Structure formats: C-alpha cells, structure tokens
Amino acid sequence: MLNTLSLAPRAGFRPAALFHPASLVLVSGEGSAEAPILARNLAAGGFRGRMMAVGAAPEGFEAIPDIAALPVAPDLAVLCLPPDGLEPAMIALAARGCHAAVVPGPAPDLAALERRSGMRALGQGSFGLAVPGIGLNATLSHIPPAKGRLALVTQSSAIARAVLDWAAAEAVGFTHVIGIGGNQGQGFAGALDWLARDPGTGAILLDIRRIKNRRMFISAARAAARTRPVVAIRAGGRLADASGQADAVMEAALRRAGVLRVAGLEDLLSAAETLAKVRVSSRPLAGAGDRIAVVTNGIGLGSLASDAALAGGGRLAEIGDEALAAVAIGLPDGWTGRNPLALGPGSAARLGEAAAMLAGLPGVDAVVALHAPEPGGSPDVVRETLAAAVKASRGAPILVGWPGQATAGPQRARLAEAGVAVFPTPEAAVRGALHLAQDRRNRVAAAELPSRAVLDLAPDRVRVARIFATARAAGRRELTEEEALSVLAA
Structure with a gap:
C-alpha cells in the first residue's frame, strides 16, 4: 500500500511558489561565495516580481534587516548561508509564510531540515532556478538562459553550465x-x-546521478513523457558499478517510463538540438519512426549519412518512382539510386524544395537535408529555402546538416536562429533523426499497460467507506486533501 504521508505536500507549500514565483528574498551570510553570483544574475535577469534581501543589500533589492521584518511573505527564498545558519532561517521563513527555497551551498541532511521547518528546498548544492519567461535567473550560471521550449533538470552545476x-x-x-x-x-x-x-515546455532534459524515490520518479517521468519527449543522461553510472548491471537496470526503467537515455554529453546536446526545434509531440505515435530520407547536393555526404542511419539501427526510406520523378531534373547522369537522393552539382538551391517533397511522403519519418559548399553557389539562398521548407512542412520533420566551418559556421548560426535543427556533420544530423525514432518507440512502450491478469489489486473498501462516512457525518460534500490521498492509496 502507498504511504500517503510521502505523497502529501508540506503544509503551506505550493509548487507554483517554487517553480513560478512572484516574489523572492535573497538571504545571505557573510563570506558566501554563491551570494554575489546569484545577486548579479537576479539583478540582471529582469525578474518581474518583488526582490528583497536579508544580509547583504545588493543593488536592485529591497534591504530588509531580518526575516521577521519582511513586509510580505515571499514565494521563494534563496539561502546562501553556512550549514549551521540554515535551520533557524528556514524556521523563521516558514513562520513568515515562505515555504519554498533554493539552497546552493552545503546542507547536510537537508531532508531533515525540511521536516523540521515545513519548507521544501532545491539542494544541497543546487545550481539554482531559472524561469526565463518571467525574467528569473536565480542560478550560478555564467550566461543568462534564453527563453525557449526546453526544460533542464540537473544535479550537476558543471553540466548545467x-x-x-x-x-x-x-x-x-x-x-x-x-x-x-x-x-x-x-x-x-x-x-x-x-x-x-x-x-x-516542449521537451525535458534530465541530468541524473541519484534517484531518491524510485516509484515517484518513474510515475512522474511517465506522466511527463506522455505529452513531450524526455531525454536523460547519467554521469558516473559505470564509475559507481563497473559491471554495468545497475546502469542497464536504470536504462530499462527509463525506457519503460518513456524516457530516452543517451550515452554522453554530445548525444544529449544532439537530442536537445533536435527536440528544441522539432515539435515532435504533434506527430502521431505510430510505427517505429525510423524511416529516414536523405537528400543532398553531394553524394559523398549522402553516403556518410546513409551509413550512419543503418549503423544506428535506422532504415532508409523507400522513395518510389513517382516521387523520384518530381525531383528528376538535376540528378546526375546514370544515377539509379533512390535514397540517398543526390541532386547533383549546382543544385543546392533545390535542397529545400526536395526536402519538403520528401517530408510529405507517407513512407518517410524524417528527412535529413545535407548541404556541401560549392563554388559559385549562393549559400544565403540555400539557407533561406531550407528554413522556409522546415517552417512550412506539415509532414515529417526536416533536419539539416551543413558541414564545414569557415563559410558553413555562420550559415548554421543563422539557421539555428531561424528555429531549424541544424548540425555540423551528416552523422550528427542522422543521430538527431534516430533520437526522434527512439523517443517515439519509448513513448509508445510507456503507453502500454500490462494485462489485467497480472495485476494484483486489493482495494481497501472498508477504509474508503469509513472516510466517506466521516465526511458525511461532518456535513461535508468534499474531502480534505489528506482524505482524498488516503482514498487513492486505499
């Protein structure tokens, strides 16, 4: 039976106060290394709410002599205090009506401090909290996060930066x-x-080292993955268990919850590039999603992409004669292949048109469009047509590979600014397409339920009846939150 006490929120705690605060207080002690960074980022972020400070009085904050003197109960407290100063501060804040905190420094046994104070906190050693949509940057970042569609939940400050x-x-x-x-x-x-x-939030990135409550994590991850991609990285898994068995169990559990586990930072960034720019949640979750069409103005790049797709467990989409005829002009003499589709020299300007055509085919799950620099070309025109094709496509997602650096780097930057998932190599672009396919498979698997024959249900009907009877006897037509959670547990 579930422990209802573990599910019940702390008295007074509201998730919105932590994740979307309207006011905050920075409580700092003398000599805190984190306080100046947090104060600077908070002041520069353009936070739309009220900012107060107890302790040091940075510019842009209302200086308050102590916690008891706070003119209002802040939604969020940022606590830059030594460990022995945390408990009295948290108790005083809770008494003032603040129940959410960020603890960027050391906090031995923070869970016990939460229980004794009635607060909930991110930490210990939290990187902080940023909500760019409201101008909140209460993080230890060296660079302000921009507003967008990704969410990052991280244990490591280094990975976050x-x-x-x-x-x-x-x-x-x-x-x-x-x-x-x-x-x-x-x-x-x-x-x-x-x-x-x-x-x-269109996609979620997770940096996982330790999961505190496995059941609650899997339940929450599964709920999140039903409506958006969730990608996880786990640093130190093999370091903690050289056999790899614990890591394999973690990966299986994540996959069952619909979470895409990637191997390293490069894969995480590749997945982030794809998921931040491709609205995968609007695509139907049917089939394996691994049929990739490759179109390029240079056959060498197309061959590299095809190898990467096959080596990664994907398939090359079959392009029929009718579809091939639509882009037949410009194909090199003697070309008999179907996929990858090479448009031939001087044809880069047609990449966007061909990619859009392929994206509309029912047998294509993703399109990888590859541009090779060519003499006398018009890269600005190619970039604009590719961006237009990506924006207008209502079929398969289009991912762009634009190798090179001297001329290619600025074009990739412009494409990224236009919201295109763009990559520096054919292999990276294909990896993005394969991430989409794996995410689709994971989310389909997470939606499956086991047969009723294997579920062992033992509802406590007597307990439920007793709770309802108590409410009726009190003349109530509604349950308290604690009663409702008890009914669900029973």
Missing part, C-alpha cells in the same frame, strides 16, 4: 532550468510533475 553555454551559441532557449543538486530536498519527481503540466 556546459548545456547553457552550448544553448546560447545554438539559439536554444528554456522554459525552466532547475538545479536539484544533491537531490536531498525537492527532487526529480516534483520538477517533472510541474513540467508535465507546463504548456510551454
């Missing part, structure tokens, strides 16, 4: 950046529950 640095260069933005640190307080489940209900 690397992802944000990459995102700034690739014109990728975020709805939330949530640092749960040591995962002793508010953890993955709470963050996923919030993000699953956020209509602006």
